[in-house]
Amino acid sequence: MSNYNRQKIVDSVPQTGFFGHPKGLFTLFFTEFWERFSYYGMRAILVFYMYYEVSKGGLGLDKTTALAIMSIYGSLVYMSGIIGGWLADRVFGTSKAVFYGGILIMLGHIALAIPGNVAFFFMSMILIVIGTGLLKPNVSSVVGEIYSETDNRRDAGFSIFYMGINLGAFISPLIVGKVMKTSFHLGFGIAAVGMFFGLLMFVMTKKKNLGLAGTNVPNPLSPAEKKKTVMLLGLAVLVIGGLIAAAIPAGLLTFKSFINLVGILGILIPTAYFVVMYRSPKTNDVERSRLIAYIPLFIASVMFWAIQEQGATILASYADTRTQLNFAGFEISPAWFQSLNPLFIITLAPVFAWMWVRLGQRQPSIPQKFSLALLFAGLSFLVILLPAYFGGSESLVNPLWLALSYLICVLGELCLSPVGLSATTKLAPAAFSAQTMSLWFLSSAAAQAINAQIVQFYSVENEMFYFGIIGGASIVLSIILFMIAPKIEGFMKGIR
Structure with a gap:
């Protein structure tokens, strides 16, 4: 996208109207609020749904398998x-991608709401994915x-947007x-x-508030490319389907091998x-x-x-099995701990946004902000190993220890996540704007692909070792990143 087109899009958006920010931030704030309400509400109970016994309304899977x-x-x-970034950049733009994605997510959650078997569960997961x-x-x-x-409002705008994400994520687990114990x-x-x-929010307000934002296709497919892409996709579906059909009966495609495959793809x-x-000719020297x-x-970020x-x-498992759930006179649902992260972000995001502007x-x-994020993340894991150190692994843990761990990690998240979103839009090559945002989210994909391997090593007996090794590694990486920060800044070519 040329600088002219970028400015044309900005000029089409009312630049005041939502806390001193462009009016389109209102639409995007509440669209993402409801999407995150949906996603985090489902995620808060999903792991329990998988490993709770069938008699308790769950699927009855092994706990280690459920965590993986x-x-x-x-x-x-x-x-x-x-896929979403590529389709937005080359086929129908980001606005339509948001709309089509929302429909599929809603259908996936409707499928989960219908009692069924494990196969039906995995079908709903595919729709949501x-x-x-x-x-x-x-x-x-x-x-x-x-x-x-x-x-200069850009970083603060992403922080406000990020607060909307977490407002939805806070309310839904509560x-x-x-209702989890009544019915998953x-x-x-x-x-x-x-x-x-x-x-509903997106469709009703996008025309008035977003102008041309989301409608541009920065790197559209030519007619010849469209034909070639359709042929390649059809061939890929046939090949993958054939391989799966052959691998499952032969015992080659097992759950363990699938975890390993996702781990490799994550890297x-x-x-x-x-x-x-x-290497693209559409990327200039500054962008490289x-x-x-x-x-x-x-x-x-990984x-x-x-x-x-x-x-x-x-x-989540720690909250369910290692934490005192009868506390201060009332019973705590283990799913409620999923609200701590967004609660702390809602509270602290305005402070961080004000601080960066100030x-x-x-x-x-x-x-440097990223290095601070790694420091706090490492400390959050070192904190959660202390209860086992002081009280052993057999006694239930005061829930305030878990709350403190979430709080420290949130301090790191506010140094990394909204800053990373903003940095990605600044550092992205113009021809790959949406795909670079997809690359940012691939850091979380890679992290969770790695997690699928390492969560299998966790047990109550070795939790001090587990939290200590991972937390220590994060702190070491934090120090290294802080030391090389000036070199990285030089390659950013004026972006700060």
């Missing part, structure tokens, strides 16, 4: 952003489009967690209703993305330099999300 499935599911959700891949990276890309590249399927139905409201796909964008700067940020995303796996040119650089 949860990680693989999370990885595939973000990995599917490749594809739908989130279409919606998640592209709604963030539209946020980047409503600001000019030199607009509601869905409350009722909880999934509530998630479907949330996605419906998100679609290979982002590597291939970097290579393709770097910025892509080099993006690599250490991507690696740091380390951070490997810790943060265990809030829905290891820490500091102006004196604020830490992007690499």
